[in-house]
Amino acid sequence: MKQSNLVRTFAATLSLLFVLCAAAPAAAQLQVWEDFEVSDATWSITMVKLDPGTQNIYLEGLKSTWVAANEVAKSLGHVEDYSIYANQAVAAGAFDLLLVIKFPSTEMTGPSRERYNTFMEAWGKENQEASNEKVLELYNEIREIQGEYMLREITIK
Secondary structure, three states, rough: OHHHHHHHHHHHHHHHHHHHHHHHHHOOOOOEOOOEEEEEEEEEEEEEOOOOHHHHHHHHHHHHHHHHHHHHHOOOOOEEEEEEEEEEOOOOOOEEEEEEEEEOHHHHHHHHHHHHHHHHHHOOOHHHHHHHHHHHHHHHHHHEEEEEEEEEEEEEE
């Protein structure tokens, strides 16, 4: 008899604990703009996997293509910043580099003929052709794009 009461008490306590745990998230819901803010800025993240021993070659290529194009876009105000990050915890199949571009606003991630024409005028047809050639002849041989993501920063108040 005592063992049966103990089992029922334990079951009731466990059920109550489960209900309290399940209800806690509902009671702790944050409100956007009141409890946290979401940035208008967005970050484009590209995960790149490189063939072994090709990182320096790839970085050299990025200098004349991706970095140079982002410098032009930055000077025009189309992007706020850009960065390259190297993965220091490499595991089988993991990405090697992250290519990150910070756009100052959501508007700057959408299509715009005006921004495109302004960029192409500043970048130039010769640079565009050289970049396309580099992608076709080098990048496609030594890299694999593992994913692309668009992120926003969330700031908890």
